Amino acid sequence: MTGVSRNNEDIPKQLDLGLSPGMGNTTKSTTLGHTAKCATMGHTAKSTTMGCTAWFSTRTVNCTTMGHTTNCTTAFRICQLRSQGVHNLSYEVRVELWNLENEQFEELVIQPSLNYYDQNFQKAPQRTGRGLGWRNIWNRLQEDDAACLQLLRMSLPCFTALCNILQTNYGLQPTSNISIEESVAIFLVICGHNEVQRDVGLRFGRNQETVMRKFSEFLTATELLACDYIRTPTTQELQRIPERLLVDRVNYPYFSGCVGAMDGTHVCVKVTPELQGMYWNRHDNASLNIIAICDFNMLFTYIWNGAPGSCHDTAVLTMAKESDFEFPMPPLDKYYLVDSGYPNKQGFLAPYRSSRNRVVRYHMSQFNYGPPPKNKEELFNRRHASLRSVIERTFGVWKKK
Structure with a gap:
């Protein structure tokens, strides 16, 4: 096989015996234009295969390849087998090489991708006590008429009638987590007190996206209601x-x-x-x-x-x-x-x-x-x-x- 140096056979022997080229000395082998370096006693072993670089150390169990952490033994074994030439390997050794490369690909590519997806697309909810704020507010409104007037700018019977009208005639519907009353109250608090969505979310125990969505739904229903109640007189x-x-x-x-x-x-x-x-x-x-x-x-x-x-x-x-x-x-x-x-x-x-x-x-x-x-x-x-x-x-x- 052309392009294989005479030192290729020394590398696996040194690794198997735990030997090192010496204190600070380095043994180098070059195969098919790629370079493998191995060192011990605090020195670094380096292997380059197909343009990808892996750093190894006999004093640690991990090494870094393309910015990721991978097993040193697996990476070096792949370099060792590749240096011998794939066509010169037996069937059993090729299967071993194939399994090692699949393992390395899963560790370097697939697993980081899954971790990125979990961190950015499968986010855990920020609040666990959803709706707790509204339940406390609702209990207070039912007990104190003055608090209802101060918060919602209307009496409780008027508020209940408004909720029924919006649900019956103008398409405002509850969800499994948010009732009609809470959606209407969110809108009234924002408009009546000039509060920002973040503060209203903290008051009602909802995230900002939910507050914005419910505000938009109520606004759509209110536009339809306004067309009926603010009616332009005919000639x-x-x-x-x-x-x-x-x-x-x-x-x-x-x-x-x-x-x-x-x-x-x-x-x-x-x-x-x-x-x-x-x-x-x-x-x-x-x-x-x-x-x-x-x-x-x-x-x-x-x-x-x-x-x-x-x-x-x-x-x-x-x-x-x-x-x-x-x-x-x-x-x-x-x-x-x-x-x-x-x-x-x-x-x-x-x-x-x-x-x-x-x-x-x-x-x-x-x-x-x-x-x-x-x-x-x-x-x-x-x-x-x-x-x-x-x-x-x-x-x-x-x-x-």
């Missing part, structure tokens, strides 16, 4: 005079064409630094400028929340009318009451404004803590503000929640 409904206005002897004769009140409000949001300039409002915080319409029963009939906080109320109204085909534009002889931030035009009745030469009061606080109206403009503004305050009271109740 025929806008033609009718509101019942609350009919019984208002002070305002009805003068505002018989009024079908509701409209105003904008700012809702704080968290945005990235590069978007803060767009969402920064006059109150020195980032917000959305929401426009809403309500009737005289303090029920929202329309909401549009697609404008950054830096937009003026007039611009928000223009966006809503142009982008939303469902905007409830009143008929020709009807109108919404708006404040002085909106223009006085068809469908929208604004109050009289002050000028350079004359101050015209408008807000109710100016009349409550001051003299009565001095002229017809202020009298109109006082009644206008009294009737339009329904939208401000509706905003107040909503934000209190």
Whole structure:
């Protein structure tokens, strides 16, 4: 066999007898372009086969091959047999070589792969007491009405009715581990207290992924619910005079064409630094400028929340009318009451404004803590503000929640 050095036969003899080439000396054999080195007494034995390197030491039971730990005897035996040439081996020795290589492949490749899979794809749950937090919360809510109002922003009967409606009509379903009540409570706590998902997960004993998933499921169901409960009035409904206005002897004769009140409000949001300039409002915080319409029963009939906080109320109204085909534009002889931030035009009745030469009061606080109206403009503004305050009271109740 060509390429085999004369020292090849010495290597197995030295290993079998436990001999060493000497204190610090090294015996080297080269076969088929590969190198095997063996050393004892604290020195290193090295074998290279087909471009793969294994380090051996007679004083240890393990060695490192390609960054992994393998048995020294197995690796060196493979190098020893390979150095003799596969075609020169007997059938029994070839079977031995094949078994040794399979054992080495399993140790170096298969087992590390299985360990990596177990560590990264078969993770153990972080919490063992799943649902324990919600059970404690639920017991507290059933015992203390004030705690229920503080946590969920609604009474327990109202909360139970909401859960039943969402499950019956809007597709929100429980799972084997999480009930409808817990899913609804997770959403209400996040929205009512402006808490992050991580903190809510700690409170309810759930991981963050579960909280995010349940929040999304409830949000989907709530969007369907909103379409039924925040219903845009039809043209025929806008033609009718509101019942609350009919019984208002002070305002009805003068505002018989009024079908509701409209105003904008700012809702704080968290945005990235590069978007803060767009969402920064006059109150020195980032917000959305929401426009809403309500009737005289303090029920929202329309909401549009697609404008950054830096937009003026007039611009928000223009966006809503142009982008939303469902905007409830009143008929020709009807109108919404708006404040002085909106223009006085068809469908929208604004109050009289002050000028350079004359101050015209408008807000109710100016009349409550001051003299009565001095002229017809202020009298109109006082009644206008009294009737339009329904939208401000509706905003107040909503934000209190």
